Amino acid sequence: MSKRYSIHPAIGIARLGSSDGLVPDINFFYEPEIPGVTPVPLDGSYRDAAGFLRRQAARFRVYEHDDAAGTAPNEVTVGGDVASIRWTVHLANKKAFWFEFDGLKGESGYGTHHPFRNGNGLPLDERRRRFIIDPGPRTVDAPNQVKEFRKGSSQGYPETWPGPLTNGQALQIETLGALLTDAEGRLTVVGGLGRSGTTAQVGPGPTDFANNPNWFDDTSDGPITATVVLSNGTEIEAGPAWVIVGPPDFAPGIENIVSLYDLLYDLGVRKFGLEPHLFANGDFAGDYRPSFTAEIYPILRRAIEFAGVNSSAARHRGFASPAAIAALAAKPFVAQPGLLLLPSPADVFQRLRPPESWRSDPTKDGLMPRLFGDGGTRTALTLTRTQFHILRQWSLGRFVADWDGPPVTADTVTPEGLDRAALEACVGGAFFPGIEASWIMRRPNIYARPFNFRFKPKVDDEFDLDGLTPGSVTMRSALPWQADFLQCDAAWWPAQRPNQVRAAQHPAEDWKEGITSEVEMVRFWDKLGIVRRDDTGAFVETQRLLPRADISRVAEAGQ
Secondary structure, eight states: OOEEEEEESSEEEEEOOSOOOOOBTTTEEEOOOSTTOOOOOTTSOSBOTTSOBOEEEEEEEEEEEETTTTOOOEEEOSBTTEEEEEEEEEOBBOTTTSBOOOTTTTTTOOOTTOOBSSOTTSOHHHHHHHHOBBOOEEEEOSTTOEEEEETTOSSSOOOBOOOOOBSSSOOOOOEEEEEEEOTTOOEEEEOOOOOEEESOSSSOOOOSSSOOTTEEEOOEEEEEEEEEEETTSOEEEEEEEEEEEEOOOSOTTOOOSSBHHHHHHHHHHHHSOSOTTTEETTEEOTTOOOBIIIIIHHHHHHHHHGGGTOGGGGGGGGGOSHHHHHHHHSSSOOOOTTOTTOOOHHHHHHTBOOGGGOSSOTTTSOOBSOSEETTEEEEEOOOOHHHHHHHHHHHTTOSBOOOSSSOOOOSSOOHHHHHHHHHHTSBOSOOSSOSSOOGGGGOGGGEEETTEEOBOSOTTOTTOOSSBOTTTTTTTSOSSHHHHHHHOOSSSOTTTSOSEEOOTTOOOEETTTTOOSHHHHHHHGGGSOEEEEOTTSOEEEEOOOSOSSOHHHHHHTTO
C-alpha cells in the first residue's frame, strides 16, 4: 500500500499553567504550529481573567502520505470516508522514582551503586508504587470529547499517585491534564497545573537544584497513538508520536541559541543520513553552501534577541540594524561607514567556542555562547556541530547571499512545520538538567527515525535506554522543576527562564526578584512576568503580578 499515516507534531510540547479549566483561549492556548510564529492567546494575554497563568496545549493531527503519487500530505479529519480517529495517550511522571541527577553521569547508564532520588533499598515494585505518578492511558474516539488524567478515572488501570502533599498551600497533585478533540477529530493535550509538593511532614523545603527527596511535581510525558477508522470499518494505524509537558516558557517570543530542533536536526544529519549533501562518510561537506536568510541569520537573530532576557548579551545589539545585517549577508563582506565596529563573519566565527571545547568557563574564556554547559558552571554551551559548520562556511564566504530582509513566515500548517515549530521553542542545551528534557534527547538509540521516538509499550522498562516508556523523557529533569528555576538564574536558559528583564522605560531588573527560596518559587512561580515584544520591537516584561519587594509581606497576606 503506497499510503501511510503519520501524527504531527512528532514531538509535541505542552506546558504547565495555573489556569484550572479546559476552555480554549480561556484556560489554555496552543503551542507554536508554524515556524517563526509565536503563539499568543486570542485576547493577547497569557493570563486568564482571574490572573492565573494559562497552560500551553499541544495539538496533534493525522496526515495521509501517498509516496507513490509524490503529492503533498493531506490532513485526515473526521467526515466523508473517515468515520473517526481514535487517539490514545499515556502520560506519566517518573522523576521521584529515577536516579539522582548528577550532571553527565548516567548518559551511558548509571552504575549499580548510583543512588536513587527516593527509596534506596526498597524493592523495585514498591518504589514504583510510591514514587511514580501514573494515571494510566486515556482514549478519545469521537469529535468534541474530553478525558481527564484525573486520579481515580482510569476505569481499572492500577494508578499510582503520591500521598498527601504539603507545600504551604495544600495543593494536591490529582491530575496530569486532559485530552480533548475538536469538531474535526484533532487531538489536544493539556498538561498539569504546575503543582509541586512533598510527602514529608517535617523538614526543609527543596534545597537542591535537581534532587529533592519526597518531592513531586506534575510535569509528564508519554506516547500518542492514533487509529484512523474508515466508514467501511477498515482501521489504519498512525504514529506513534510523543508529548512532553514541561515548565512554562516565560519569554515565548525568544528562541534558545541551541533549540531542541537544532539538536535533533544535528542528530538526524550526523546519525541518520538526513542531509547527505551536508554530511556524508563521517564528515561535513566542504562545498555545502548554507542560505544566509534561512540558516545563518536565525542564529545571529537569537544572539541579538537574548539582550531582552540577559544583560550580558546587550552588546549584541550592534548586529540588529538593517545595515549591519545587510553587510554580514554580503559576499564578500565589506565594512561600511558607521559600521566600523561591526566584526566580519570571520571575526564572529573566531569568537565561537568549538563543540569539542565545552570544558571551559564561559564567563572567562571570551567565547560565545556565554552560557554554561552540560557539566555545570565549569563547562560551556556550544553550538551543535551542524550549526558550527554552517557558520564556518559563512566565515569562509561559502554561502548563498540571498538576503532580502527577514524570512517571511508561512501561513499554512504543514507536517514538517508542526515538527519544527514545536521544538524550536524548546531548550537544546545545556542539559543541567534542562527544561523540557535532559541529555536523553541526544541518544540516537531512542529514535526510530529523525524526530520520532522509539516507543516501548512496556511501561516498566525504564532501565533499557533503547527506547522510551511513559515518563522516560522528563524523569531526569529537576524535581521539583521550580527549584531549578530559582537556582539556575545566571547563564543557563534565558530564552525561557529570563535572567534580567526590562519593564517599559525601566532599567534591567532581576526576573525573579522578590523570591529568595525554592518554596517561594513553588508558591509564586505563576505570578512572575512574561517577556514580550512591544510596539517598538523591544522585549519587555509584562503581566507580572508579584511585586518586586520582600516576598514575606506577600506570603503573610496570604496571596
